[in-house]
Amino acid sequence: MRVAVLYSGGKDSNYALYWALKQGFEVKYLVSMVSESDESYMYHVPNIHLTELQARAIGIPLVKGFTSGEKEKEVEDMKAVLEGLKIDGVVVGALASEYQKQRVDRVAKELGIESFAPAWHRDPVDYMREIIGIFDVVIVGTAAYGLDQNWLGRRIDEKALEELIKLNEKYKVHVAGEGGEFETFVRDAPFFRARVVFDEVEKKWNECSYSGVLEVRSAHLEPKGSSW
């Protein structure tokens, strides 16, 4: 089974990739859709280029598609990107977003290929426990009451997960960040030939919206073995 994995660099798309590789699928391309609307025209948008660093570490070609960001147009733009790839399936890291899953399913159906969502409707705590057992994953964006700026740049480990579970009980923060409460970045995984190391970061905190971003100004890859 030749597949493309929809890849943004966070925990869910890395989980999708991890799962696909474990199935023995031939992962031909990572596909990343860049939206004009939420990324703006600027080059120095935080972290957008880190996806390429991850793809280099993984060693799978990265396809960057561009879209205006208008909702329905976006689906068509994704379809056009996938259409030109010799693949039998597409794998997506959707957890609970009906909108995201439905549009990928629809595109797959129209292209006559299969669609996989290995994390779909997983129990958030179980899922996060598996995630932290596999990946070196950090929080690079927050947008939820209860997640103060100390969460920016924090590695999600067992202790962080316990705190997230408490925040869920107290403030209904989704433990896996499904409602956009936090964004993650995977610095290392079993299928990375090199790990991503952050050299220079800056916390950008907005007190009014009680949200923040960890801007990674520079980063590099550190080889993990001689195979690199």
Add this chain to the structure above:
Amino acid sequence: MRVAVLYSGGKDSNYALYWALKQGFEVKYLVSMVSESDESYMYHVPNIHLTELQARAIGIPLVKGFTSGEKEKEVEDMKAVLEGLKIDGVVVGALASEYQKQRVDRVAKELGIESFAPAWHRDPVDYMREIIGIFDVVIVGTAAYGLDQNWLGRRIDEKALEELIKLNEKYKVHVAGEGGEFETFVRDAPFFRARVVFDEVEKKWNECSYSGVLEVRSAHLEPKGSSW
């Protein structure tokens, strides 16, 4: 004819793309091979990410392939990237490099697709005259006696071309930079929906090797019309 254009962001690959579009080819993907050896592991390698900004401006998906940079391995890595694309041909901006053209031809033959090199063996002065008539092109790297640091960031216009012709007569500098004398970056072309604007640049000059790089620290896209 569905094609991929090998794309690095300089004048030759933009010319290849320009030519392909003029032929009425369906350009499905721009393909950029990133070599570990000459780009190192660093994220902040000058200008490497600007290719993505160009691809966004053009609106054609960009495929980034990764290679160790070992000569023969590189050909196989490129083949693997092209192999998964539904294309009938590949277009390359080769001017005079037998090595580059031969390896693209060989890969195309092995994949059963066509290979085009529209600038192949063009007269350098004629070619450069056409280039400056189509593109907003600047020099972002120099490595030849006669090309001092004033050339870094310089737009190639008619006057610059006249000077290059004189430098060719005097020092045998190739007018189109074929021998690696200079590297270019295309900021605008008829098929760009937005132009690339450099916000912050730094000239990095090495007196010992008499060579330099224009490092673009930040840049943005400026829309050219309402269609963007």
